[in-house]
Amino acid sequence: MAENKPSRVGKTKNLTKGFKPASGQKSTMARRSDRFLTQLSEYKRVSLVTHVNPDPDSLGSMMGLAHLIEAKLGIPTRLTRDGLISRAENRAMVELLDIELEPIEGITWEAGEAVVMVDSQPNTGRHHLGDDVPLVAVIDHHDTPGNLEEIEFVDVRRSLGATCSLVSSYLREQEVEPTSRLATALLYGIETELCGYPREASPLDDKALIHLYPLANKDLIARIRNARLPQTYFNGLLQGLQNSFIYDRLIISWVDDLPQPEMAAEVVDFLIRFEEVDWALCAGVHKNNLILSLRAAVADAEAGDLLSKVVGKLGRAGGHDRRAGGLIPLTSVSENAIENIQSELRKRLLKVMHIEECRGQRLVSKRDILQNLHT
Ligand SMILES: [Mn+2]
Known part of the structure; x- marks a missing residue:
């Protein structure tokens, strides 16, 4: 990565764009936002990137940093998109807030x-x-x-509920007031990370919410939060409910045809509220991948580590203390191949959770499913 770094612009020239921390700040530059801006001050352009299938936290964070960079450094920015945005709420956010995103595959x-x-x-x-x-x-x-070794500026705070909260703290430190549109994006980004159950939040998240709430457009937030849903959503949810199996304090939901990858998270967000379990996993087939989403209703669950241990070399996984996601590429989508990977996954999961191998009990019995079916 290092050898391909572009040369900085005009290092020896008199810079008009050079960033100086606000007067009164110690020259040791204790504030991270100062160091962040100083690091970027000599570039011609700054592009923001995030994870595949960007979510509200990543969209709001890109918007917030772009606004900060443009306001303080006068450097042009662009926001990018890796993969698709498919969840209805996230699509509504992009549309209603008119967020311009350049597809990553077309960028040089x-x-x-x-x-x-x-x-x-x-x-x-x-x-x-x-x-x-x-x-x-x-x-x-x-x-x-x-892999952060080569990166000049790193600010990773694992105790934070949302990246948008961190970005909001940079804006506050630099006294850059977010526009109503930006405040709406940041607030929604934080809300989506924090307002589910289990909640993972810190005082910095609360501070950001308090600052942003009066500035944000609550009508737009309501429209995003309650975005209209396609028929495939209900189909996916029904599949998840019909194929949910309980093993002690764990529930596993198999979806054979996930309408879009983020639906796995929506299924577990719903299932983790079931009073009889502390863990919920959804594994859904989407294209040639098995998409995984895990939730824990207990503290110090280390869900990210646990899922990454379970998935191992089959694919990749990671996340937070109580929320995690992963993906296993499927070599074949035949019924047999999917059943094999499902049974391997179940075996591994039960083992790391110290649950005895047993037959799963259906969340909704087959008899009930059939009996209540109107024809
Ligand atoms: Mn996030």
């Missing part, structure tokens, strides 16, 4: 361009970035460690 990096990664870390298997990406900074809150 220019000399003098810096790339900032948000809500993710390099080499975690969550991007389609080439080796030539001029990555200068990484700002994230995931437990899953990435």
Whole structure:
């Protein structure tokens, strides 16, 4: 990665764009936002990248940093998109807030361009970035460690609920007031990371919410949160409910035909509220992948580590303390091949959770499913 870094622009010239921390700040530059801006001050352009299938936290974070960079450094920025945005709420966010995203596959990096990664870390298997990406900074809150050795600026805070909270703290430190549109994006980004159950939040998240709430457009947030849903959503949810099996304090839901990859998370967000379990996993087939989503209703669950141990070399996984996701590429989507991988996954999961191998008990019995079916 290092040898392909573009040369900085005008290092010896008199810089008009050079960043100086606000007066009154110690020259030791204790504030991370000062160091972040200083690191970027000599580039011609800054591009923001994030993980595949960007979610509200990654979209809001890209928008917030772009706004900060443009306001304080006067450097042009661009936001990118890796993969698709398919969840209805996330699509509504992009549409209603008019977020312009350049598809990552069509991008060529220019000399003098810096790339900032948000809500993710390099080499975690969550991007389609080439080796030539001029990555200068990484700002994230995931437990899953990435390869950060070559990165000049790193701010990873695992105790934070949302990357948007970290970005909001940069804006506050630099006294850059977010526009209503930006405040809406940041608030929704934080809300989606925090307001589910189990909640993983810190005082910095609360501070950001308090600051952003009066500035945000609550009508737009309501429209995003309650985005209209396609028929495939109900089909996917029904499949999940019909194929949910309980093993002690764990429930596993198999979806043979996931309408879109993020649906796995929606299924477990629903199932983790079941009072009889502490863990919920959804494994759904989407295209040639088995998409995994895990939730834990107990503290110090280390869900990210646990899922990554379970998946091992079959694929990749990671996440937070109580929320995790993963992906297993399927070599075949035949019924047999899928059943094999499902049974291997179940075996591994029961083992790491110290649950005895047993026949799973259906969440909804077959008899009930059939009896209540109107024809
Ligand atoms: Mn996030």
